[in-house]
Amino acid sequence: MANMPQSLSMGTSFGGPSTSAHVVSGAPARNDRNLASAEQLVLDLCNPDLRENALLELSKKRELFQDLAPLLWNSFGTIAALLQEIVSIYPVLSPPNLTPAQSNRVCNSLALLQCVASHPDTRMLFLKAHIPLYLYPFLDTTSKSRPFEYLRLTSLGVIGALVKVDDAEVISFLLSIEVVRLCLRTMEMGSELSKTVATFIVQKILLDEVGLDYICTKAERFFSVGRVLGNMVASLAEQPSPRLLKHIIRCYLRLSDNPRACAVLGSCLPDSLRDGTFVSCLREDQTARRWLQQLLHNVNVGVGAGRVPTLQTGGFDHMLLS
Template sequence: MNSPFGGASSSSSANAIGAQANKDRKMQSAEQLVLDLSNPDLRENALLELSKNKELFQDLAPFVWTSFGTIAALIQEIVSIYPVLSPPNLTPAQSNRVCNALALLQCVASHQDTRMSFLNAHIPLYLYPFLNTTSKSRPFEYLRLTSLGVIGALVKVDDTEVISFLLSTEIIPLCLRTMEMGSELSKTVATFIVQKILLDDVGLDYICTTAERFFAVGRVLGTMVATLAEQPSSRLLKHIIRCYLRLSDNPRACDALRSCLPDMLRDATFGSCLREDPTTRRWLQQLLHNVQGPRVALQAGGGFDHMLVN
């Protein structure tokens, strides 16, 4: 029964105060764990706890970025396993530990207040050796996937400056490598990154500027389509079709797709996958309309005709 003197209101106030106190305790705990990262003896536990609970801590990314020595400690964790990348001797424990460090970097890459500082410091370059590996063992696959997660966090926000940086540092060949040999999940994230790059005009122009770049991307997309015919994945197919659709926005690329678009996208091979995904089905219909419609006149300077793959 509520008191005539405002018991209900007092209860609400007490709950709000309790929630704020709990939030403050969590943030104090997070701040202490971040400080522990600078201590080699405490770092492993701090990495584990922070990576498991990073969503619970508000403004963790700015604190990680601005606290003394923290980013240096995370980079130290990353470079410490370079020697075991080739020949491949990465253990599960080493992979887990560096992936916990990468999870914190993903947090920094995702936050609006730290994203550009993260990029301007060229920190993504420290992850590229992980994307250049070819071992299919679980420790390496986990490492590639987590590294792709950091890059994926950067491209989720449409920003031409981010795209330009990634293109200038040759991210496309690294994504293509994963799209060829990674697990379904890592292929999906890598294809998503290529899709986001293509959706930016700078990215589309970059890939369609030369026939070599266009066909490098087209070859890998085609290989994945053939693989999906045997091992279907609606999620991966969605990103592949979106990449093709965006390529068809470029006149020369669209002309080239008339010869190199996989037949399996033109027939009913993926009918079952598309039946329950109206968005992807609509994208495919638009792609086929673009490619099979009236032939697009080539711009001055020629197109890809001399290199078309029949």
């Protein structure tokens, strides 16, 4: 995608380790200059006339600024300025009138929030301040235009930064604000990259016991997840994406850890995952192939062991008759 906002990758490392003087000559002086530059740019965020440039420069160079996240969090008025940027575009979300310039500017603000969400010293402070709630309107949009796609993708990057570190408190909070539903929407209508990030988030939620229980104790939640995963598998049979497929397989495999869900998967797992459709797609990914083999084994054992729900109330008990 042309002109994509800076660093939307889930693997980006923010505020990387410092380089000691004995490794690189002149590093202390360079670090001092970087710190001074970062401090000035952070101060500029509170000046409406200087904010746009400061957002751009900080988002582009944040890997160079050691411990930028604590600086953003602890400096007076900075987080409020970033939230002001976010709230200011709410009126153009519906009806959808978001311009590329507006999208890029708010995406730069979100990139700095992603920095805060990634840092071990600020992650939980960020969460306890309920700042992810400000992203809800962006993730709830449906326009497929590029400005909106960038906005959703960068917002997902913030959530992705939170779930990268396994923490039950993070998962519980995200479940409380219905992040699964918002991710499923993106998994249905987003670009390949945004689908991948959204599926990664759902995968991380499922890997937590609270998250798995949340999805598997109500039939409508399970079927919502299963339907979207199935639709994505069908699309990937025509346009393969090894990375996205790997996350989908891991979601299915985790669902199969729940006995009742595993029994239902025996009847609704896409045939293309069973018949070798994706052999060439997964040729270079041994881990994904192993996950798929384990998934098929779990499903076959689950059905063979008679783990079939009966018609009762609650849970998965009515699923096969839904």
